[in-house]
Amino acid sequence: MSGRAPRFPLSLDRISSSPASATRRTAAPAARTAADAPAGVGLDSSGVRQRMVQRLRAGGVRHEAVLAAFAAVPRHHFVDTALVPQAYEDTALPIGHAQTISKPSVVARMLELLFDGRNAAAGGSLGRVLEIGTGCGYQAALLARLSRQVVSIERLRALHDKARELLASQPRDNVRLVYGDGRMGHPPNAPYDTIIAAAGGEALPDAWLDQLAVGGRLVAPLRAIGGGQVLVVVDRDERGLRRQAHEAVQFVPLQSGVF
Template sequence: MTDGARRTPKFPLRLDQMSVAKQKAASAPPAREVLRPQQPLQHAAATSARKAMPTGLGLDSAGVRRRMVERLRQDGLRHEAVLAAIAHVPRHLFVDAALATQAYEDTSLPIGHGQTISKPSVVGRMIELLMGGANARTSGQPARVLEIGTGCGYQAAVLARLARQVYSVERVKPLHDKARELMAPLRIGNVRLVYGDGMLGHPPNAPYDAIIAAAGGESLPAAWIEQLAVGGRIVAPVSDNGVRQVLVVVDRTEQGCERSVHEVVQFVPLKSGLVR
């Protein structure tokens, strides 16, 4: 992977400005200092959702997740901490009961409201790229991560095992509420779910060591760059001349930004505004 030339970004960042490069759980997470979420998690609803899951299918087995992780490893995912985080998070709890038997296949699945839960391979690849940022490499983990597009909460749960604090923004209120319900039984103390417009980032807790987006637009919003710490990294899908989406990595340095373009992906469109 070769970083692009260093120069101060012009906003919004577009692909024609970028240089093309080479391209949880057997048990709950370890106890950490609990940071209170902005609103109470709806534990009762979450418990009800879990009871609706099919039984007798072995989906709670750590072995099921280990086999999925081994397939990801064989397909080229190499970051051991990322693989371990994926192995700990029960993906079947984040999909509808009717689709639970497909939870550990490498496929995206609908979660309602025109959104999907990303393929495990895509989640792993994006987080692996995210962990390559300067701040994450120096400290061993990013201190603050901003996720754009909570969806059902699965990726936030994986990120929680790798970062000290995760802020996840969702613009669709029913999905925001659903993620809170699904994450409640896992008792994750270092994720704060925010109902808001992800294109605006989340200024109150900036700057961030890492920003990851689960939706793709024509360019990277200026707010994301402004809220990125020096030494921080953005990983996001961006439209390539309106024909396809590619993963774009942006590293912020003292001199400006370094950009690289990676593999082709397919994400839902990045949109602004709130949906109730």
């Protein structure tokens, strides 16, 4: 794989789409740390996560590495205290700034689709991953257990800072967080074996397709003909790009710029 290797462990970087964007900032609220995680609500045990995994399995998720990641990562650690009782329900939850943490079943489906595109030489790993839309960091924590390296980009400074704080307590050292415009991807560490996006637009940005490695796979929501969104899978091989549309989904809109 060509390209300069990412700097690990977890680090803070920034890219911007224009000089003007450097002047725009949103004050970041104090992020909840591991010490602030809810206690005494019965969510710190593995049992409650195993029940979520059982529901995912009953819903059709079969990839054992994906299920193991869901069993290991505490979802309640990544949601606001008031929403902790709903953390292991199959529902999207608000994380502030008009963004959400996606339903576990949708995240699991997207991760399984990424694995469907990996060949035996990948050794059961998603390889080098680009995540568009860090959000609160939950999906990045899952990806860290499934990949060799994760580069995750977030356009909202407040969410970037929150994810950086929350992920610092997770026992992984292969995640790099980037503050920047996700539509641009992250060229310094391209190409990527897998790309996953947590926001959908009218079309897939050319930058994402350009940064997808030969043999790689991209999974992202995309506006469907007639309205709504569907999951789209794009594979790159020596002959070019192949695209498939899958089931309907609902994600936040893909937007440009940093704030």
